[in-house]
Amino acid sequence: MSTQGFHQVQKQTQTLVLAPQLRQSLKILQAPALELRKTILDELETNPVLEELPMESISLEGESAESEDEDGSDSREMEFGEDFQILNQLDEDSREHFAQENRGNVYTSEDAERRQHFFDSLTSETSLQEYLIRQAELTDAGPEVIGALEYLVGSLDDRGFLSSSVSDIALMSGHPLVTVQMAHKLLKTFDPAGIGSVDLGECLLTQFALKNRQNSLAAVIVRDHFELLLRRRIPELARKLSTGVNDIQAAFEEIALLDPAPGRKFSEDTNRIVAPDVKVEADGKNWVITLNGDYIPRLRLSNIYKDFIAKGKLSPKEREFIQEKIRSGKFLISSIEQRQQTIERITREILEFQRDFFEAGVSKLRPLTMSQVADRVGVHETTVSRAISNKYIDTPWGIFDFKFFFRPGYEVENGKSVSNTSIKELIVHLIETEDPAKPLSDQALVKVLYERDIKIARRTVAKYREEMGILPTNLRRRYR
Numbered sequence: 001m002s003t004q005g006f007h008q009v010q011k012q013t014q015t016l017v018l019a020p021q022l023r024q025s026l027k028i029l030q031a032p033a034l035e036l037r038k039t040i041l042d043e044l045e046t047n048p049v050l051e052e053l054p055m056e057s058i059s060l061e062g063e064s065a066e067s068e069d070e071d072g073s074d075s076r077e078m079e080f081g082e083d084f085q086i087l088n089q090l091d092e093d094s095r096e097h098f099a100q101e102n103r104g105n106v107y108t109s110e111d112a113e114r115r116q117h118f119f120d121s122l123t124s125e126t127s128l129q130e131y132l133i134r135q136a137e138l139t140d141a142g143p144e145v146i147g148a149l150e151y152l153v154g155s156l157d158d159r160g161f162l163s164s165s166v167s168d169i170a171l172m173s174g175h176p177l178v179t180v181q182m183a184h185k186l187l188k189t190f191d192p193a194g195i196g197s198v199d200l201g202e203c204l205l206t207q208f209a210l211k212n213r214q215n216s217l218a219a220v221i222v223r224d225h226f227e228l229l230l231r232r233r234i235p236e237l238a239r240k241l242s243t244g245v246n247d248i249q250a251a252f253e254e255i256a257l258l259d260p261a262p263g264r265k266f267s268e269d270t271n272r273i274v275a276p277d278v279k280v281e282a283d284g285k286n287w288v289i290t291l292n293g294d295y296i297p298r299l300r301l302s303n304i305y306k307d308f309i310a311k312g313k314l315s316p317k318e319r320e321f322i323q324e325k326i327r328s329g330k331f332l333i334s335s336i337e338q339r340q341q342t343i344e345r346i347t348r349e350i351l352e353f354q355r356d357f358f359e360a361g362v363s364k365l366r367p368l369t370m371s372q373v374a375d376r377v378g379v380h381e382t383t384v385s386r387a388i389s390n391k392y393i394d395t396p397w398g399i400f401d402f403k404f405f406f407r408p409g410y411e412v413e414n415g416k417s418v419s420n421t422s423i424k425e426l427i428v429h430l431i432e433t434e435d436p437a438k439p440l441s442d443q444a445l446v447k448v449l450y451e452r453d454i455k456i457a458r459r460t461v462a463k464y465r466e467e468m469g470i471l472p473t474n475l476r477r478r479y480r
Contacts, residue, residue: 128266148183160263
């Protein structure tokens, strides 16, 4: 009988381990322009051999020749011969140089006051909680109610609704239920209207009450027929409320003017700056591809180290240190150059495949896969995936993510293929031009697409419609 227990077993296996330089190369390839800039600046701080070229001195022809000269000199003269104290002396000389440049710029007390005023003037967007607490401070409520109200404010979700019922909040906070109810009643009078509601219906009714419209037809629909409102059953509502379809339609339009999520305007802004890595623009009948190098520092190996190499007498450890820094610097420069070349080649292939898009717009987007581009560029498909990650192209039709151009598609009768993006654009156009009283069903859309030589299943049309946030037929119908 076998026994269970822990045992140590030694075995030999083969695993793939990425070298540090290879990991750095992949990181540089995958990084967008702003992130790559930070990586380069970090390397500049840790590698004394690297230096940044000033923008006004950059010349593509001169720079490439200089780079070749440096590569040749460094490879021929890797036998160093200077004491390692030269590096310390270089650092001291640099500090002295910058000190002499800055002696004329005296930092006065007025400068300090202006600097402090600048920092004091910096503002941040007011949060929902801060906005509500400031209103609470202006009321004459007692400290018990204010304490309960602060707990209620902390229980609001991103929409401005209470995440729990008032009774549950009273149990969790330890405040008496009556006090929490008073605080909740006070909270619902605050701006924005509808804040502190327990659900969407209460939020809408609160906004009607603040407008003295609590007895309107729209308020009655929200209060007594909320389910029919959500399903947009206009004829059924007209029968139940003994009114005309036009009156129900007008009530729906009044409800649509209310804010269903009053707290969302205070949500944190998650937008981020997009810096296009490539720009594609027309130059007559030709198309020009321009790589964005504004955020990428231009590097070279410092000329000072040529003197270090020539003078010589470094210890083996010191020589090894400088050699490693030179190799690291060369690899970084090479990786950046390789990154730019790869992005340019991928962009050129996208331009070749999607020329109709660049000339006519999104409706002409063709199906394209990464494997197609990888075969043309001569790299692996994963390399294409890394190279286009979080990168953008500036086109005549706007700024698009690289991945936007890689789309599955469908083959039509004439042998051509159509991307799913083009099909979505066509569905949007068909729905925008439909008769509001007789909107097109998913099956009707399938028939219209079939007449245009596009064979697509009804469930696919429904999926595309839902992805674009288009309502189904019964919710799009509008009665005259």
